Amino acid sequence: MFCPSCGSPVEDDARFCTSCGADLAVPSPAPPSLESIPPAPSPAPPASAQGGGAPRQGGVRWQIVAIALSLVVIIVAGAGIAMRLLGGEDGSSSPTCVFGARESVSVSRVTRIVPAASEANPLQNYVVCVREATGLDGRAIDVSGIPRLDVEGETGFSMADFGEIAEGIYEVTVTPDDGAPQFIPPVSVVDGEPGGDAGGEASGGDSDAVELPEEIIVVPPDHSEGSGHDLSVPMRLGRYGAYLDKVRELQLVHGEVSVVTTSDGGDVWLSGLCYVGLVDFGDGAERLVVAYGDSELVSRHPYLDESYAVEVWGYDVESDEAVLEWSGKPSYTNGGYAHLSFWYPVDGTGPYLVQESPDSSFVVTGVSEDGAFGVAYELAQTFSDPTDALTLVNTVNGEAVEGAAFSRIMTELGFDAATRVFLMTSSFDGSMGDPSDVAGITQETVALLESLAGDIVDAALREDGDRTGEAEEPVNPATLTYAGEEVTEVVSVPAYNNADLAPMDPIERTWGYLVFSASGEGSAVDRVNARLKGDFDEELAATLAWTYGSAEPECLRQRSSLDYLAGSVAGYRIYRNVTLWGAHGNSETEGYVIDLATGEELEPWEALGVDRSELDEAAAGLLRDYVLSTEGALYDEGTIGNTPEEFLAGDHYMLTEDGITLYLGDYDFFAYAAGHHEILVWPTGEKAAGTDVTAAYAFPYE
Structure with a gap:
């Protein structure tokens, strides 16, 4: 032996x-x-x-x-x-790295990457997904077509398992059967064989040769060092996870994109989160570009420059969050059509996001020559003397330039010849595009983000709603108690003598707006209040700046009343007294219904669960009888015809504590001297259908 x-x-x-x-x-x-x-x-x-x-x-x-x-x-x-x-076959020790680390590891396409719960415990079953990639040219690589890998066993995977993989840096996640998606360190795929060397640009720019390992092991952070992290919660969201998190937040605040069309089909505009795009401005980092419009404000003023906001969000690796890098307004044509405008420079750089105003000023945002992202150019054409069309002054970043130089710069930046437009409000001839197309682009981009990172964000939210502390018990805002009241103030408004139109001393009028409250957190009350106050301030500012000769009438006073409140659903109206300082003024009244729990706008019939066609049928008969039986009407049996049915196609219903009413404004069916009228058409209380409720909801004369 x-x-x-x-x-x-x-x-x-x-x-x-x-x-x-x-x-x-x-x-x-x-x-x-x-x-x-x-x-x-x-x-x-x-x-x-x-x-x-x-x-x-x-x-x-x-x-x-x-x-x-x-x-x-x-x-x-x-x-x-x-x-x-x-180790490898020769017994040499394999490199070990940590889930969530940000220092890249260089591998060949066939290097084995072995995820493990610990150094002695390789994962057995997991899914591998490429979330993001950057090529050697610094440009983003489209990873949407790279398949996911279902891995079984202890031998790990290689980048070659995904198919044809170009050199570059790849962000990869591993999702264990009983865990959450986890980012492994950025994988730098370089040409070469395990055990051989790769260097220079392919290895991340290091001129020294890098030895490519046969195998690398990826383990969780060491619990003994205080991290205490396991694989059940995502350690990072990643770029697209952070962007998706921001998109979901904006959708919660402003609503998903929706296409609004007027009853005659003449105008179309977008509301909610109107545009979502991923844009590489030339530095290799895709940014999130969004545009949104408050649904209520947009529905009233789709062509005003305050109706939409545009933001550009970047990704901060350290904080693992989307960070706001620029905010402004969309471009507007002379007709007031809001759109996003991207210029593509002739030298192939860019693109630039451009905020163009009808006064021929341009704020050009993108990557400047020093590589920083922000406002790269401010261009303007103004008249030094508004009465002389020959005094045109061209400026670039505040400095005057000759007209030829200005035109050359505009051309080089891609103005007109290389411009891509995303329309949010329609032009009458449709020459600029269709807002519905932009809504489709938005939905496609959101779907792409969901496919790239939806599982990561969902896993993070399941553990902790804000990912910064202990998960809180969700609050159902529909169970809160709500209240609302009008806040008033006395305003001195401009006045004119309607005999000779000479300015007079300002007159005092009472203005008011609604303020809502809730018994707890989690509702949309703050957003609703901010919107109502914003509309109020905008209207008041326009009144205080009004001068005779303006195209729009002056609003002498604006009041608000809460007519209905059941649960979280509120029905209210805004009344305005307007004038051009002629023989008499007019009154305008608009009704609104909103869910204070979510901020969602509703129609009066939706709030009560009433079929619109049944409501119209009942209202048409009641309106006809009311007009024909009330003094001061402009119609009789021989002339009224289908006027009631045509009238009901507009927005004239109000939600009140008595039920749904029909508001008849000045000149709608009666002479001006008869004033406005309001009748109950779908009662929910003791009052009968057809009851005149004008006095119950009228504002006192002032």
Whole structure:
């Protein structure tokens, strides 16, 4: 037989090895493979060579040596097992990196990447997904077509498993069967074979050669260092996860994109989160570009420059959040049509996002020559003397330039010839495009973000709604108690003598707006209040700046009243007294219904669960009877015809505590002297259908 310690031949019944002194009566571990242990030491001279045929009686020393060598064998054998997990075929140690780390690792396309719950515990079943990639040219690589990998077993995966993979840096996640998506360190895929070298640009710009590993191990952060992280919660959202998180937040505040069409089909505009796009402005980093309009404000003023907002969001790696890099307004044509305008420079850089105003001023936002993102150019054409069309002044970033130089700069930046427009309000001839197309682009981009990062964001929100603290019990805002009241103030408004139209001393009028409150957190009350106050301030500012000769009438006063409140649903109206300082003024009244829990606008019939066609049918008969039986009407049996049905196609219903009413404004069916009228057409209380409720909801004369 052979000695299990040194491998020397010994007699079958020998008690000790004559070469190394090992105690052969003690069972020894199975010898490791020859590749995993160093060469055996040279055997000690046998006892017979020193003048004796039997072992020396000093055998304790030899026993100590034997035990020590046995421990070496055990350690080496254990190391061999670890090397099979962590090393290559030659037993060399594999690099180990950490989930969520941001320092990139260079690999070949066939390097094995082994995700593990710990260094000795490889993951068995998981899904691998490429979330984002950047090529060697610094441009984003489209990863939407790269398949996901379903991996089983302990051997890991390689980037070649995805198919044809270009050189670049890839952001990859691993999702265990019982865990959440986790980013591994950025993977720098370079040309080369494992064990060989790759360097220069392909290895991230380092001129020194980088040895490509056979295998890398990815483990969670060390709990002993205080991170305490496991694989059940995403450690990072990543770029597209942060963008999707921001998109969902904006949709919650402003609503999803919707296309609004007037009853005659003449005008179309977008409300809610109107535009969502991913744009590389030339520095290789895709940014999130959004445009949104408050649904109520847009429905009233789709062509005003206050109706829409535009924002550009970038991604901050350190905070793992979307960060606001620019905000402004969309471009507007002379007709007031809101649109997003992108210019593509002739040199192939860019593009630029341009805020163009009807007064021929341009705010050009993008990547400037120094590589920073922000406002790169401010261009304007103004008249130094508004009465002289020959005094045109051209400025670039505040400095005057000749007209030829100005035109050259505009052309180089891509003005007109290389412009892409996304329309949010329609032009009459449709020459600028269709807002419905922009709504489709928005929906496609949101769907792309959901496919790239929806599982990451969902997993983060399941654990913690804001990802910064303990998850809170969700609040159902529909269960809160709501209230509302009008806040009034006395305003001195401009006045004119309607005889000679000479200015008079300002007159005092009472103005008011509604303020809502809720019994707890989680509702849309704050957003609703901000919108109502914003509309109020806008109207008041227009009145205080009004001068005779303005195209629009002056609003002398604006009041608001809360006519209905049940649960979280509120019905209210805004009344305005307007004039051009002629013989008399007019009154305007608009009704609104809103869910204070969500901020969603409703129609009166939707709030009560009434079918619109049934409501119109009932209202038409009641309106006809009311007009024909009330003094001051402009119609009789012979002339009224289908006028009631045509009238009901407009927005004239109000939601009140008595039910749904029909508001008849000045001149609608009666002479001006008869004033406005309001009748109950769908009662919910004690009053009968057809009741005149004008006095119940009228504002006092002032």
